[in-house]
Amino acid sequence: xxxxxxxxxxxxxxxxxxxxxxxxxxxxxxxxxxxxxxxxxxxxxxxxxxxxxxxxxxxxxxxxxxxxxxxxxxxxxxxxxxxxxxxxxxxxxxxxxxxxxxxxxxxxxxxxxxxxxxxxxxxxxxxxxxxxxxxxxxxxxxxxxxxxxxxxxxxxxxxxxxxxxxxxxxxxxxxxxxxxxxxxxxxxxxxxx
Numbered sequence: 001x002x003x004x005x006x007x008x009x010x011x012x013x014x015x016x017x018x019x020x021x022x023x024x025x026x027x028x029x030x031x032x033x034x035x036x037x038x039x040x041x042x043x044x045x046x047x048x049x050x051x052x053x054x055x056x057x058x059x060x061x062x063x064x065x066x067x068x069x070x071x072x073x074x075x076x077x078x079x080x081x082x083x084x085x086x087x088x089x090x091x092x093x094x095x096x097x098x099x100x101x102x103x104x105x106x107x108x109x110x111x112x113x114x115x116x117x118x119x120x121x122x123x124x125x126x127x128x129x130x131x132x133x134x135x136x137x138x139x140x141x142x143x144x145x146x147x148x149x150x151x152x153x154x155x156x157x158x159x160x161x162x163x164x165x166x167x168x169x170x171x172x173x174x175x176x177x178x179x180x181x182x183x184x185x186x187x188x189x190x191x192x193x
Contacts, residue, residue: 015075016045023085023095025055029074030067032171034131038065039078041096045069046105053096054177059087061096063119063176066111071171099175108167112147113139115175123180124149124165125172134172135163136180138190156186 019026019042028038028050040052043064050069055078056062078084088094099118104110116122116139123134124147137151137159146164153159174180 009070012072012075013045013069016042016050016069016072019075020045024082025078025084027074027076027078028052028067028072029076030071030171031073032071032127032131035127035171036131038067040065042075043096043098044105048108049105049111051099051105054174055084056178059084060091061088061093062178063174064099064115065177066105066115066173068171069105108170109142109144109147112167112170112173113142115173119175121152121175121180121184122149123172123174123177124170125174126165126169127171128169134174135165136183137163140190150190152183152187156183158187158191 023041025039025041030038038052038054040055042050043053044051046069048069049066050072052065052067054062054065085094088096099115104114112122112124121136121138123136125131125134135149135151137149139147140150140162141148146166147170149163149165151159151163
């Protein structure tokens with residue numbers, strides 16, 4: 001059984017690497033029950049994390065999504081999005097934007113703070129607890145075991161206290177996505193603590 005798990009892991013790694021070098025959209029299914037199927041372009045893949053340029057329904061790039069590589073279950077070419085590259089090129093949005101400098105994909109703490117340095121906020125997901133919830137905010141402290149977040153409430157106001165999320169529990173990190181833009185705009189700048 002160990003051999004088959006390794007073979008599957010090797011095949012997924014190879015598919016992620018092929019997607020990395022290709023200009024076609026992919027659909028990524030993960031092993032987390034109830035988690036979103038993600039669509040986009042693989043722009044980096046490492047042992048711990050894989051980074052996608054997210055493809056929105058209107059064929060635009062909608063930020064970046066980092067997911068745990070070990071939770072990737074399937075990588076498929078997305079045939080309904082075959083025209084995405086051509087349309088993005090015509091609009092002057094191809095290739096997808098990269099993050100500068102590219103955040104390391106082997107250290108969760110460094111990844112989160114690297115992504116946060118390039119976006120006003122981050123969205124953290126702990127999908128094994130609840131795949132339908134994310135926590136939007138600004139990382140405010142670097143600890144060895146937890147992301148400390150100045151968090152925006154569901155009512156689009158800044159929380160009175162910071163929240164802590166263990167790095168090992170975080171399954172996904174989004175930056176620059178439209179979903180997080182509205183609450184950030186409504187909440188205004190983060191508090192100074």
